[in-house]
Amino acid sequence: MQTSFIQPENAIYISIKTVVKSQELVDINSLAKVLTALNASFQSLVQAEMNIRYSNPTSGLKKELKQLFSESRLLIADFDFNRFTLTIVPDLSVSKFAYRKLNQLPELKPELFELFSNTVFNTTVFTSAFAEQISKKYNAKERIAIFTPVYEAIINQNDFVFYFGNEPSLINNRWFNTDDKELLTNLIPEQIKKTKEQVETYYQYVKTGEESDLFGKRSKYKKVLIKEALQHDLYPYQLQKLRVNRKNVLFSKQLSAAVAVKDGLYQISFPELQISEKNENRIEAEKAFDAALAVLISRFEKGNWSTDQKTQTLFLKLKELIAEG
Known part of the structure; x- marks a missing residue:
């Protein structure tokens, strides 16, 4: 050279x-x-x-x-x-x-x-x-x-x-x-640790008792009806809490964001808060989603409420989702 x-x-x-x-x-x-x-x-x-x-x-x-x-x-x-x-x-x-x-x-x-x-x-x-x-x-x-x-x-x-x-x-x-x-x-959004191992994801339909048993230590599965491998990890992205400014922000109910693949990119969307993030793999898309949500929560907690009607409506919805502590 x-x-x-x-x-x-x-x-x-x-x-x-x-x-x-x-x-x-x-x-x-x-x-x-x-x-x-x-x-x-x-x-x-x-x-x-x-x-x-x-x-x-x-x-x-x-x-x-x-x-x-x-x-x-x-x-x-x-x-x-x-x-x-x-x-x-x-x-x-x-x-x-x-x-x-x-x-x-x-x-x-x-x-x-x-x-x-x-x-x-x-x-x-x-x-x-x-x-x-x-x-x-x-x-x-x-x-x-x-x-x-x-x-x-x-x-x-x-x-x-x-x-x-x-x-x-x-x-x-x-x-x-x-x-x-x-x-x-x-x-510079806060980074999220990546999983060390790649795992395969399946849809699994089961016959069980009460819905709460699915998450208990003694689940009452009677029969696995269907087990199907996924081409993409399209299960919802769910959050019960989020780390923002070195503290945990709890939600009043579990947030469930839709996951889709469009043009080869993972897209995680939560229309209620007007958040939609894309990336080439799911882990990075989740990271981008968390970062966007963290910025929104920071603005909300700081009282940076705009006179714009859409922003006020957005923050009112966020207020409903954040658990009172």
């Missing part, structure tokens, strides 16, 4: 200031975490953006997108030891891979890097306007992948101060953390 760097005006300039033993030195572990986080964030944004542009790729295009994702790396073009500033650029190496569908890579790669710069290296990240705008473009899973590495490794820590800028002489921008849990949840 022959590497060629983009012009400095399209680069990101970063500076790390940390104190070790009362001297201004740069901790190696801190630097490694920063660079790893930035690279992970960049790769996630590239993947999210291309998934939007090519929502139903052909098998040939899938191979090209996979190759593009593997080539999406950040490089250090310059390192000033005196001021400890780094110049970050995308890898524009000429690949031997034969792209046929994505035939405008010389323009595409710098474009994606500029999008990354404008999206992640944005001083308005922790504002309601930015969170609302970004949540409309990228789903919960994508926002988690894009912003979590940067938030955990750079923003939500006290070991060093991180500055960035678009010019080497103006590296004075910073991210400032926020205590607004609703805003943070909207930007």
